[in-house]
Amino acid sequence: MKTHQYDVVVVGAGGAGLMAALYASQRAKTAVISKLYPTRSHTGAAQGGIGAALGNMEEDHPEWHTYDTVKGSDYLGDQDAIEFMCHQAPEIVYELEHMGLPFSRTPEGLIAQRPFGGHTNNETGKPVRRACYAADRTGHMILQTLYQQGIKHGLTFFDEFQVLDLIMVNGKAAGVVALEIATGEIHIFHAKAVIFATGGWGRLWEITSNAFTLTGDGAAIVLRRGLPLQDMEFYQFHPTGIYKLGILITEGVRGEGGVLINDKGERFMDRYAPTVKDLASRDVVSRAIYIEIREGRGINGQRYVYLDVRPETVNKYAALDGRTRPDGSPYVVTAEELLAKLPDIIDFCRTYLGIDPVTEPIPVQPTAHYAMGGIPTNIKGEVLADENGTVVPGLYAAGETACVSVHGANRLGTNSLLDIVVFGKQAGIHAAEYAAGADFEPLPGDAADFARAQLDALLQSKGQERIADIAAAMKRVMMDHVGVFRTEEGMREALQTIRELKERFKHIRLDDRGKTFNTELLSAWELGNLLDLAEVTTVSALARQESRGAHSREDFPKRDDQNWLKHTLAWKPADGEVTLRYKPVVITKYQPKERVY
């Protein structure tokens, strides 16, 4: 066992972790620990853009961005945090540009921007071009740029180290326990401050846009240490995943004029969102697709619809909508332009579907995509222990694993890339500041015991269950009953199944008992995390008897501000029942009203 000492330890090297580390390291001795090589983090998969009201294409204001985000959150987002993020947005996008990020450009040489769902001109209600993009690989460029800066500034990386536990001493964070994947050796990182930036947990569901490695490790670790998770019932399904595979087709495709079409050849979003149509908020579009499919209008009666971005289709509907270019001329696209703006999307379709989206429509279905909930924090990235906002000294979280909450019940596209850089930066600054005024807590002698006990239990388990079977069963039941539409009955069944699966999980059998690169052991440990998060998600969702944003209950179809305009906090003691408590939403300027697009 090795022990290391750093002022600040950042767990995770996606956009949030790297941004946090770049800032923390300016003042404090900082280490970044990541189970993946940093450039393999899922931030690199983000396609469409990062939201900021630069106004490079047309009039726009941070305040419009703020309102759109509040509305998009179905009024569950905390308005102080949203306002902070949206007003920071232009500055932080310029900061990324100054780091060398190669944004696409306007003819004038400015950062190019495209429309995205839910982002509007607040006066006309029409889509506004607010998503700053680098072709359809914005996340790749953000991740690469931040990693490059990490090299430039000599950041210390522990690559392919998997964090298994958080060390808490006297109620304060005191470090983490990690496994060096290549050797199987346990390392203790003794620290004054710990920042979790471990990303999401899309692997809870059968169809997902998320990487194999998005298993909610950070959230599950914190939960096991007796801290709550917030708003876990709010999980976003992106409307357009490639049929069966779940691979994301960015909303940018609809931003460029693509439309959704059912089996009858109808552009059905007309009926669900008459003003912004295909660019309505994600929850709205995902539900619309489900309803079309359920009512038999999926393509050939199957569980998918078409996303049509053939130039003739785009131009036809752009003309019907009266869409114009910035100079006022009618909006017309050519195949070449689409190819230039969406090269990766076109490549995905060719590779995985054998179709060319410029000449054929793309079969799509909603795909599990983004966790609005997570580790509760304030604007500084400080982790909160309860409904009264009590701060856990030395513990920080940022990015998808955190819940600030800027996304409330439904995240707008482009707001996550913004969230990870804005709040990654905040967490980094404040963790370093905290470390400057804090001492190291003494390390307990048994600091690594809990982590080791978890691994030993998995290694020594002598049952016959295969982890792949348990994982498949969990994903199926979550997809069927804790997905786009939910009912009491379905979720009770899901909960029952999850509890049975947790029992079965105690009787697994691993083939690999070795130390070197034991990915089977780590997958088993990750499955344990997912099972915990499945339970917490389902219990939180069962309790919330209303429909809001991504949480859509068929038995309670209306939003209920009287009773449910509040955040859920869920605790889960080891082998105990999930308990729920609630805290109010921060409302500053915008009173809740009905949400129409």
Next chain:
Amino acid sequence: MQVTLKIFRYNPETDKKPHYETYRVEAEPTDRVLDLLEKVKGQQDGTLTFRRSCAHGVCGSDAMRINGMNRLACKVLIQDLGTDHITVEPLLGLPTVKDLVVDMEPFFEHYRSVKPFFINNDPPPQKERLQSPEERERFDDTTKCILCAACTTSCPSFWLDDQYVGPAAIVNAHRFIFDSRDQGAEERLKILADQFGVFRCHTIFNCTLACPREIQITKAIGEVRKAIATGRLD
């Protein structure tokens, strides 16, 4: 359909030397090779070890040799291989850690050696630095790199001498050398003019064929060589 997978196996804890193991799996023609590896690991042999993350060709985790060619396992469909016999082996030229996992450190070390980061010492303007769409286009191709190592580990010059920085490092230098906003071209060109730099390239094109992002690597290397030779960036 039934597919036969012949997989390179090596576990340093138990094996003196590597061997091959054969597995038969049920597959759809549209399955990715990665899906089959997952199936083997999940249902037949949990000890089979490989890296993977995104599963759609954007993270660079699962470059390996598939029927002799460097490919991302998540970007090759069974139907594209034209055979139901698939041989899967680790990348060449990097030490094998276990099964299909190689030690990536030497690869990343070369990458870091070319200063793969933005250099511009002028104080930045309040807003963005301007760059025309044409200037941006100039280095677009090399911004796509996902550091999968498929190129470098397919290069005979690298196999011969692993001190050669390799195509991936040159691609990442190119991305900055031809960025109109960057000022570090001279430093990088000096590094690449070194005996282990661009002149090791014998335009064999293996790298370009291997690149899953379809980057015109040999062309990029040629442009860097020309810049060194002429002292001009055009």
